[in-house]
Amino acid sequence: MIEFRDVHASYDANTPILKGVSFTVDDGSFVAFVGTNGAGKSTTMRLVNGLLKPESGTVLIDGVPTTELKTSELARRVGFLFQNPDSQICCNSVREELLFGFRALGQLDDAARARVEEIIEEFGFNGDDDPFLLNRGTRQLLALASIVVLGTPVIVLDEPTTGLDFRECVKVMQIIKRLHEEGTTVIMVCHDMEVVADFAEHVIVMNDGRVVGEGPTFDVLRNRSLLAKASLIPPQVVDVSIALAFMRPDLAKTPIGSANTLDEMCEAVSEVYCAKHSR
Numbered sequence: 001m002i003e004f005r006d007v008h009a010s011y012d013a014n015t016p017i018l019k020g021v022s023f024t025v026d027d028g029s030f031v032a033f034v035g036t037n038g039a040g041k042s043t044t045m046r047l048v049n050g051l052l053k054p055e056s057g058t059v060l061i062d063g064v065p066t067t068e069l070k071t072s073e074l075a076r077r078v079g080f081l082f083q084n085p086d087s088q089i090c091c092n093s094v095r096e097e098l099l100f101g102f103r104a105l106g107q108l109d110d111a112a113r114a115r116v117e118e119i120i121e122e123f124g125f126n127g128d129d130d131p132f133l134l135n136r137g138t139r140q141l142l143a144l145a146s147i148v149v150l151g152t153p154v155i156v157l158d159e160p161t162t163g164l165d166f167r168e169c170v171k172v173m174q175i176i177k178r179l180h181e182e183g184t185t186v187i188m189v190c191h192d193m194e195v196v197a198d199f200a201e202h203v204i205v206m207n208d209g210r211v212v213g214e215g216p217t218f219d220v221l222r223n224r225s226l227l228a229k230a231s232l233i234p235p236q237v238v239d240v241s242i243a244l245a246f247m248r249p250d251l252a253k254t255p256i257g258s259a260n261t262l263d264e265m266c267e268a269v270s271e272v273y274c275a276k277h278s279r
């Protein structure tokens with residue numbers, strides 16, 4: 001479990017950035033952080049992985065304050081995908097990049113090498129490629145693979161789909177979804193509310209260095225006043241289902257009136273339509 005207790009943090013003493021942030025992330029959950037630029041999401045992520053320490057308050061990982069954990073202990077528990085993959089990639093081949101984490105943790109053995117080859121295969125990489133000659137989407141995938149390969153129980157992803165085209169985005173999200181299904185705790189910053197609606201179970205809304213609301217994804221995406229507080233626009237499908245339910249009160253009580261994702265909407269429409277025609 002990850003727990004923030006009244007965390008205050010800043011990059012220089014005169015400018016407070018986080019102004020009393022508290023939340024918990026349960027083991028195995030999939031939590032999305034949303035909010036406008038500058039809300040403090042990336043700063044919060046840096047505190048989760050111990051890159052930044054709180055000025056006051058506590059960040060606990062499995063009950064232990066990050067201030068008491070060594071960098072290597074933190075790295076074994078939390079994998080971190082930076083907002084920009086280029087700040088993560090440092091080796092001159094894909095294979096070396098994937099081995100890097102094991103090397104840094106002093107765990108570079110035969111099992112690690114075998115795991116790296118598995119990941120190369122799974123992601124469809126060429127192990128000899130120079131990471132810096134890959135396109136943006138593949139570099140992002142490599143940065144993600146370099147975390148996945150380590151098998152940490154928690155992964156923190158700062159805007160994992162930014163700069164990706166639709167196909168790359170789907171690929172990245174499918175990998176993240178699979179990790180979550182296998183039991184990994186996923187903490188993801190994401191500006192794309194469609195992605196949030198499709199994948200996250202719980203949403204934490206930040207604004208101006210504070211948590212201004214949180215709850216199950218369903219509740220948050222339908223809470224217009226909360227979203228407005230953080231200048232967020234709900235996914236179109238939520239708007240459509242609310243509008244449909246408004247125009248046709250009889251639909252409000254059906255799954256059409258409460259659909260949050262396109263899949264749910266399609267399912268709901270066919271359910272209601274089929275029910276009507278099988279009578």
Ligand SMILES: Nc1ncnc2c1ncn2[C@@H]1O[C@H](COP(=O)(O)OP(=O)(O)O)[C@@H](O)[C@H]1O
Pocket residue numbers: 011012017035036037038039040041042043044
């Ligand atoms: N390395 C840094 N040094 C100084 N200020 C920073 C740094 N990184 C972020 N900030 C400031 O902290 C605030 C929150 O930024 P950030 O956590 O990156 O927000 P978000 O990820 O929600 O867009 C912003 O005002 C930003 O300018």
Ligand SMILES: [Mg+2]
Pocket residue numbers: 041042043083158
């Ligand atoms: Mg950010």
